[in-house]
Amino acid sequence: MRRLFKAAMIVTFFSVATRALGFVLRIVLSRYLGAELLGAYQVAMSVLGVLMTIVCSGLPLVVSRSVAYKRSVGDRKGANKSVTAGLVIAVSLSVIISIVLFAFPNILNLMFTSKTTTLIVLFSLPGLIASGVYSILRSALWGEKHFFAISFTEFFEQIVRIVLCFILFSPLILPKLDFGVKASLSLSLACIASCLLVVAIYFGLKNGLARPKGAFGPIIKSSAPITALRTVSSLVSSLISIIIPLRLMQFGYSSSEAMAQFGMLMGMAFPLIMIPGTFISSIAVTLVPEISSKTDNIDNEGVKFDKTSLKNHINMGLNVSIIISAILLPALITLGKPICKILFGSSEAGKYVSAGAILMLPMGINQISSSMLNSLGLEIKSLKNYVCGAIPLILSVLFLPKFLGSYAMIVGMGSMAIVTGGLNLKMLKDRDLLLPSYKKTLFISLAFAAVCCLLGHLVFACFSAFASTFISCAVSGILSTLAMGILYLVFNVAQVRLFLV
Numbered sequence: 001m002r003r004l005f006k007a008a009m010i011v012t013f014f015s016v017a018t019r020a021l022g023f024v025l026r027i028v029l030s031r032y033l034g035a036e037l038l039g040a041y042q043v044a045m046s047v048l049g050v051l052m053t054i055v056c057s058g059l060p061l062v063v064s065r066s067v068a069y070k071r072s073v074g075d076r077k078g079a080n081k082s083v084t085a086g087l088v089i090a091v092s093l094s095v096i097i098s099i100v101l102f103a104f105p106n107i108l109n110l111m112f113t114s115k116t117t118t119l120i121v122l123f124s125l126p127g128l129i130a131s132g133v134y135s136i137l138r139s140a141l142w143g144e145k146h147f148f149a150i151s152f153t154e155f156f157e158q159i160v161r162i163v164l165c166f167i168l169f170s171p172l173i174l175p176k177l178d179f180g181v182k183a184s185l186s187l188s189l190a191c192i193a194s195c196l197l198v199v200a201i202y203f204g205l206k207n208g209l210a211r212p213k214g215a216f217g218p219i220i221k222s223s224a225p226i227t228a229l230r231t232v233s234s235l236v237s238s239l240i241s242i243i244i245p246l247r248l249m250q251f252g253y254s255s256s257e258a259m260a261q262f263g264m265l266m267g268m269a270f271p272l273i274m275i276p277g278t279f280i281s282s283i284a285v286t287l288v289p290e291i292s293s294k295t296d297n298i299d300n301e302g303v304k305f306d307k308t309s310l311k312n313h314i315n316m317g318l319n320v321s322i323i324i325s326a327i328l329l330p331a332l333i334t335l336g337k338p339i340c341k342i343l344f345g346s347s348e349a350g351k352y353v354s355a356g357a358i359l360m361l362p363m364g365i366n367q368i369s370s371s372m373l374n375s376l377g378l379e380i381k382s383l384k385n386y387v388c389g390a391i392p393l394i395l396s397v398l399f400l401p402k403f404l405g406s407y408a409m410i411v412g413m414g415s416m417a418i419v420t421g422g423l424n425l426k427m428l429k430d431r432d433l434l435l436p437s438y439k440k441t442l443f444i445s446l447a448f449a450a451v452c453c454l455l456g457h458l459v460f461a462c463f464s465a466f467a468s469t470f471i472s473c474a475v476s477g478i479l480s481t482l483a484m485g486i487l488y489l490v491f492n493v494a495q496v497r498l499f500l501v
Contacts, residue, residue, distance in 0.1 A: 012282040014151030019278040021158035025165065026271050030263075030344045032169055032179045036256050039245070039263030041180045043112065044120035046241040048128070048184075050234040055094045055132045058227030059086045060139035061374055062219055067143025080210035083140045085219045088212060090132035098125040111242065116180055123184040127191035134195040137202040146205065147286065153198045161190035225379035232383070236390050240397050241266070244409055247401035261406045268344045269352035272332060276325045276360050277367055283324075284371035287317050291375040307432075314428060315435045317368050319494035322438060325364030326445035327488075330452035330480040332357035334460060338473040356410040361442070362417035369424035381427060389420030441494045448487045456480030 030038055066082040101107060101122065108118040134153070141149045164186035167173060174182065241262065248258035291313060332339070336357065337350030366389075373382040396412030404411060428434040456476045463472035488496045 010147045011151050011285050012279055014148075014155050015278050015282045015285075018151075018155045018158050019275070021155070021162060023271060025158065025162050026267070027343055028162070028165055028169075029183055030268060030346075033183070035260035035263040035267075035346065037116075037178070037180050037263075038267045039259035039261075040114055040117045041120060041183060042263060042266045043238075043241045043245075044117045044124070044180070044184065046234070046238040047108070047111065047121055048124045050231060050238050051094075051097055051125075051128055052131060053230045053234040054097070054227060055090050055128060056135035057230035058223035058225070058379075059090050059219070060135045060142075061226055062086070062223040063136055064139040064143040065222075065375065066219070067140050068145075071144060077210050078215075079140075079143070080208055081212050081215040082219060083136060083207075084209040085212035085215035086136040086139070087133065087209070089216070089219065090136050091129070094129040094132035098129055101125060116178060119181045120184040123181050124187055127188035130188070130191040130195035134191065134198050137198045140207065141198070141202060141205075142285065144205075144207075146201075149198075149201050149205070150285070153194050153201070156197055157190050157194035160193045161186050164189050222377075222379065225383050226374055228383055232390065233386060236393065240393070240409065240412075243397050244401065244406065247397065247408075248405065251402055251405070264346060264349035265352050265406050265409055268340055268346060268349040269336075269356060272336075272339065272353050273356050273359055274363070275328060276321075276364050279324045280321045280364050280367050283317050283320055284368060287313055287371065287375065291372065311433050311435070314372055314433050315437060317372065318365070318434075318438045319441045321364045321368040322361065322441045322445055323488060323494060323496065325360040326449055327481060327484045329357055329360060329445075329449040330456045330484060331477040332360075333449075333453050334456040334480065335473050335477055338460075338469050339477075342470055342473060352406065352410065355407060356413070359410065359414045359417060361445070362414060362421050365442075366417045366421035366424065369421055369428065373424055373427060376431075378427065382424070385420050385423035385427070388423060389416040389418075392416060392419060437494065444491070444493050448484055452480045452483045452487075455483055 029041070033041055063082050063086040067079040070076070070079040070082065102125065105118055105122060108121055109115065112118055138150050138153060165183065168182040168186055169179060174185075177185070244265075245253075245255075245258040245262050248261060249255060253261065291310060333354050335350075336352070336354030337347040340350035340353060341347040370382055370386075373379075373385075392415035393412040396408050396415060400408035400411060425434060425438075456479065459479050460472050460476035463475050467475075487493075
């Protein structure tokens with residue numbers, strides 16, 4: 001367990017640093033692009049997200065799981081076969097997709113009302129091919145538990161992209177391209193740079209490839225459900241990015257106003273709401289090889305494994321994820337508007353942050369439980385759970401904008417996370433892998449958050465009387481978050497003191 005926490009700390013350090021840089025990038029993009037162009041950029045990125053999902057979602061997880069399991073039983077050649085098979089499949093898919101879209105850009109024009117959005121996608125396609133190679137080799141390093149290497153490559157990519165953005169956003173560089181297209185070009189170049197780095201690391205660690213005979217079938221069989229799950233997720237996101245602006249336009253918004261609202265919601269508010277996901281993904285990164293090395297499929301009765309250890313890992317991950325999701329809750333609920341005003345120059349986006357901050361809890365539970373199910377070989381069942389959760393999301397964005405406007409997206413995201421996360425937990429419980437302690441952690445976290453929200457509101461009101469918005473926001477946010485941490489320590493929620501030791 002100590003080794004697991006050490007690995008988690010390494011991943012968390014780089015994840016926080018990487019996401020911090022990503023957040024800086026988000027601020028840069030919001031200020032250069034503006035709300036309307038940022039909305040168009042988000043629409044284009046949602047489509048690119050679907051393509052990235054097809055190439056870089058299910059395959060890396062399965063390759064990582066395969067490498068972890070085969071290395072644990074001493075089958076190094078089998079692990080190399082899995083990596084080679086994953087590379088062949090990922091590169092083939094990305095090249096085919098890119099050729100088709102470059103040859104027939106009208107496919108994209110049918111989806112978008114702006115040619116700029118089409119150009120943003122096309123300029124991102126070289127990054128898709130590079131990401132195909134990057135994701136597979138990085139997943140192999142993940143399966144071998146080279147956590148420093150996989151974390152550093154992400155960090156490196158963000159640094160390269162920020163530097164490239166500042167270079168490309170200069171009016172002297174490619175002046176005929178608008179900022180949205182330049183942003184997508186920076187993404188492609190950064191993906192290529194990180195791809196070259198991970199290739200050097202992979203072979204530098206004496207890893208290799210092997211003839212993938214017999215490896216394609218198992219890789220495709222296991223990755224297809226995960227890819228389908230995440231592709232459906234990305235398709236739903238892309239569909240929503242098109243539906244929300246259209247529905248807002250039907251109820252009184254102009255085209256630019258609708259796109260601006262969507263840009264504030266998805267480009268400014270949700271990056272803040274998803275901050276806990278950075279830490280939870282660190283936990284997932286370290287837990288996946290641990291869980292995968294114990295069992296290839298939890299429902300395979302012929303395989304023996306240490307159920308007690310598996311159960312401890314799962315419940316530890318779930319409780320820590322709840323604490324991480326809740327600790328920033330008071331700060332974001334009470335300070336949504338001033339935070340967005342300081343970061344993005346838009347206090348209006350803050351209303352979405354304050355309203356949607358509560359989503360961090362169900363989203364965190366859904367995130368960690370989905371990773372666990374996939375690690376346990378329950379990809380198909382996880383896909384079914386997501387489909388069930390996607391139904392209320394789609395219904396919300398179709399019918400609620402008339403009554404709630406852009407808030408329909410928040411209601412839909414919350415409904416999806418609750419349904420999908422609840423079904424995931426039921427699956428773990430049915431396999432006797434879930435302890436009831438997570439419920440206690442959840443309810444105590446909500447009670448602590450309510451108290452700390454009052455504290456944050458009072459502190460901000462007091463300091464606003466004589467200090468600047470920045471000082472008031474900083475003091476209030478730090479104190480409310482610190483108060484949450486102290487309460488967790490004093491009451492030793494989910495044995496939080498053990499984590500510090």
